[in-house]
Amino acid sequence: MVKLLITYKDYIHCTVHGLLSADLSACVKEFKVFIPSARFQASYKLGRWDGYKQYFTVTGQTYVNLLPRIFEIIDLSKYEIEYVYPDDIIKDPDLGDDVDSNYFSYLNWYDGHYKEGQPIILEEHQVRVINTCLKNHRCIIDAATGSGKTLISAVLAKKVLPFGKTILIVPSKDLAFQSANEFKQWGLDAGIVGCGIRDFGHDVTVCTWQTINSMERSKKEKPLTMEELQQLKDGVISLIFDECHQCKSYHIQQVCDSTFKNVPIKWGLTGTVPKEKSDYYCLYTSLGGVGAVVEAKELQDKGFLANCNINCVRLEDNTLSPDFTTEIKYLESNDERTTFIAQLLHSIVQSSGNTLVLLSHINYGEKLTEKLINLGTNAIFLNGEVKSTKRFEEYEKIKTENNKCIVAIDKIASTGLSISRLFNLVFIDYGKAFTKTIQSVGRGLRLAKDKDFVEIYDISSTTKYSKKHFNERIHYYDEKKYPFRILNIDKWK
Numbered sequence: 001m002v003k004l005l006i007t008y009k010d011y012i013h014c015t016v017h018g019l020l021s022a023d024l025s026a027c028v029k030e031f032k033v034f035i036p037s038a039r040f041q042a043s044y045k046l047g048r049w050d051g052y053k054q055y056f057t058v059t060g061q062t063y064v065n066l067l068p069r070i071f072e073i074i075d076l077s078k079y080e081i082e083y084v085y086p087d088d089i090i091k092d093p094d095l096g097d098d099v100d101s102n103y104f105s106y107l108n109w110y111d112g113h114y115k116e117g118q119p120i121i122l123e124e125h126q127v128r129v130i131n132t133c134l135k136n137h138r139c140i141i142d143a144a145t146g147s148g149k150t151l152i153s154a155v156l157a158k159k160v161l162p163f164g165k166t167i168l169i170v171p172s173k174d175l176a177f178q179s180a181n182e183f184k185q186w187g188l189d190a191g192i193v194g195c196g197i198r199d200f201g202h203d204v205t206v207c208t209w210q211t212i213n214s215m216e217r218s219k220k221e222k223p224l225t226m227e228e229l230q231q232l233k234d235g236v237i238s239l240i241f242d243e244c245h246q247c248k249s250y251h252i253q254q255v256c257d258s259t260f261k262n263v264p265i266k267w268g269l270t271g272t273v274p275k276e277k278s279d280y281y282c283l284y285t286s287l288g289g290v291g292a293v294v295e296a297k298e299l300q301d302k303g304f305l306a307n308c309n310i311n312c313v314r315l316e317d318n319t320l321s322p323d324f325t326t327e328i329k330y331l332e333s334n335d336e337r338t339t340f341i342a343q344l345l346h347s348i349v350q351s352s353g354n355t356l357v358l359l360s361h362i363n364y365g366e367k368l369t370e371k372l373i374n375l376g377t378n379a380i381f382l383n384g385e386v387k388s389t390k391r392f393e394e395y396e397k398i399k400t401e402n403n404k405c406i407v408a409i410d411k412i413a414s415t416g417l418s419i420s421r422l423f424n425l426v427f428i429d430y431g432k433a434f435t436k437t438i439q440s441v442g443r444g445l446r447l448a449k450d451k452d453f454v455e456i457y458d459i460s461s462t463t464k465y466s467k468k469h470f471n472e473r474i475h476y477y478d479e480k481k482y483p484f485r486i487l488n489i490d491k492w493k
Contacts, residue, residue, distance in 0.1 A: 004079040008064065010089060010261040011138070012286065016060040016070065023074040024058065030073055031055035031066065035278045053278070055285060063285040065138055092264040093163040093237065098131040103155055110185040112399045114420060114449045120186070122155070123148065123304060125294045130155050132292040133267050139291030140244065140268040140283060145442020146305045147294050149269045150179055150418070153240050154186045157204045160265060164237025168206045169255070171243045172412060173388035174395070179242065180206045193224075193232055195388060200231050207232075212255060229259065236263055244268035244283060245435050256286035271296075271442055272435040296445065297481045303452075305445040310456040310477055310484035314470065315340070315492050317461040324465045331429060331461060332364040340492040341428065341459060342371035348424050349377055349405045352455065354398050355424040357407040358440055360431070368428075369407045379405040384412055395419050410436060413443070420448040426457040432472035438480060458484075 005017040019027065031054065038044040038051030056062040062070070104120040122130070126148050129141050133156055143149055157166040168183075170176050173195045183190035183204055191199035194211025211224060212232070224232065239260055256266060268287035274280045299305040315337065321327035331337060345368075349355045359365055362383050369381035378401070382391050391412065398404060398421045406413075410430075425444035430437060444454035458473060460466045477484045 001080040002078055004081045005084065006067070006081060007084040008086060008089065010086070011064055011092075011264050011266070012257050012261045014062060014064045014067070016056075016062055018079070019060065019074065020078065024060075026073050027056045027062075027070055028054070028058055030069075031062070031281075033278050033281050036276065053281075055281060065285055065288045068289065088262070090237065090262050090264055092137060093160070095134045095137075095159050095163075098134060099127060099155060099159070101127055103130075104151075104186065107186055110182075114447050114451075116449075120151075122151070123302075125299065125304075126152055126155075129292045129294065130159075134159060136288065136291045137265045138267075138288035140270065140273065140287050140289065141292050141294075142273045142290050143269065143271060143292070143294040144296035144299055144305070144445075145271040145439060146296070146445045146447075147271070147299060149242060149271075150182050151186070153179075153242065153267075153269065154183055154188055154204075156238070156240060156267065157183070157188060160238045161203055165202070165235045166204045166238045166240060167212070167232070167236055167260075168204060168240045168242060169212055170206060170208055173208060174391055174412065175242065176206045176208050177388060177392055178418060193228075198228065200228075205232060209255075212259075233260070236260070238265035238267070239263055241266070241268040241287065243270055243439075244287060245270040245272050245274055245279075245439075272438050275434055295480070296442070300445070304447070306447050306452050306454050308441070308445060308454045308456050308482060310441075310458055310482055312470070312474070312484055312486045313344070313457055313459045314486060314488050315459070315461045316488060316490040317463050317466075319463055321463065321465070327463055327465045328361075328429065331463070331466065332361060332367075336493050337461075338364075338368055339371060342368055342375060344457075344459075345372060345405065345426065346375040346377045348426070348455075348457070349379075349403055353402050353423040354421055355405045355426060356413065356419065356422050356443060357405065357426040357428065358410045358413060358430070358443075359407070359428040360410055362409060364428075365407050365409060372405060372407070377405050378403055379407060382406060382408040382412065384409065398422065410440065418446060419443065420446040421451060422446075422454060423451060424455050424457065426459065428459045429466060430458065430460070430469070430473065432469040434472075434476055437473050437476050441477075441480075441482065462488075 003018050007015045032052050034052050043049040044051050101122045103122055107120045109115040109118050109120055129143060129152055153168055160166055168179060170179055176192055176195055180190045180192050189203040191202035192206050194208045266287050268283060296305060300307050319330060321330055365381050369379050372379035380394055398419050422444050444456055460470045
């Protein structure tokens with residue numbers, strides 16, 4: 001038997017010594033990943049770097065979360081494994097027994113929820129996900145938008161409380177306020193650090209990426225001082241990363257690989273695990289592999305999510321543009337096209353109620369909203385310049401209003417937010433990104449007392465790049481088993 005020595009540096013990094021030559025080569029090859037953005041870097045262009053990142057080096061330096069995969073690659077029967085841990089590492093706790101559906105049943109659903117006043121009974125998929133996390137302290141949960149990931153996070157935070165505090169990291173200010181409010185509704189001691197707030201000392205602290213990353217320098221958000229960062233870290237036993245697909249690589253590395261490298265419990269929640277290998281490995285090495293999967297179709301079949309139909313509205317247009325940027329400028333500056341879309345949206349809102357419109361550019365959003373208002377639509381435009389408290393107020397109005405139209409920039413409203421009483425969801429010239437597309441569909445799938453179905457409209461043109469991006473989105477809809485139909489409109493001018 002060959003002695004295989006695995007030395008932990010922390011809960012992220014480790015070294016593997018003693019691998020036989022063939023196994024060492026296999027691991028080095030397996031964990032060599034090309035970084036697509038390398039093509040734009042000077043070192044790559046000058047031939048000084050091949051564009052690959054090595055997650056397992058010839059000296060055995062690697063990541064703790066890769067160990068299960070390493071053990072699959074090598075022949076374990078040849079080795080006797082010995083683990084070495086540093087003296088200052090936090091002990092990985094035993095989180096106790098599994099939960100059942102009645103774990104939160106002593107609480108009732110809060111006002112505005114479609115089950116308002118009823119006991120909180122965990123769904124089967126939520127119980128399954130929670131118990132997976134309790135057994136696997138570093139993993140990613142791939143659960144469809146609307147599956148109740150915030151409730152899952154709350155249960156996990158309560159389970160770890162006997163051992164320490166939890167930090168919930170979210171991608172936006174809007175989601176920070178929403179999550180903290182829901183945690184309090186479920187009886188947890190929760191506060192916010194960031195968004196102009198420094199509320200330390202709670203059992204659960206909600207932070208945005210911009211706040212928690214001490215290396216981030218933002219004009220909109222003052223970074224934490226070293227003293228504040230230490231105050232935030234004190235007593236923390238677990239990190240929960242909501243919508244972790246949004247994590248930029250340097251954010252992940254700063255938060256997991258450095259600031260919280262000794263924290264044993266790290267869970268990542270997302271509805272869209274990245275398809276690009278380089279993006280996936282960034283999450284994999286920091287948070288672990290995929291522990292459980294919950295598909296939207298499963299939840300729709302069980303009646304937990306609203307059913308939907310995607311209406312792909314394609315405006316016939318043979319205009320040629322030399323590149324994508326020029327084409328977008330043409331589409332968004334075409335007043336006839338914008339007028340047609342505004343009239344279509346107006347009729348949708350008037351006939352079937354609350355509508356969320358997602359698009360990418362502020363100028364176009366302002367122009368479209370102005371046309372909607374002139375038509376008599378109860379419309380408002382939201383972007384990152386609008387204060388988060390104001391945006392939250394507008395989202396809350398959906399609970400009681402019936403013919404409201406929110407036009408919003410996709411970066412602030414396509415991910416994470418829970419807005420249940422949406423009867424219509426509209427994408428305009430929505431690009432080809434898998435994550436954005438599927439996350440955005442999820443905005444409309446939440447149930448409400450008076451809603452179990454949502455109409456989704458995907459508006460684009462038959463111009464070169466718009467057509468190409470539309471074909472990508474169709475592929476995603478088909479992959480996720482969302483029903484769709486294509487409506488070609490040639491008389492819109």
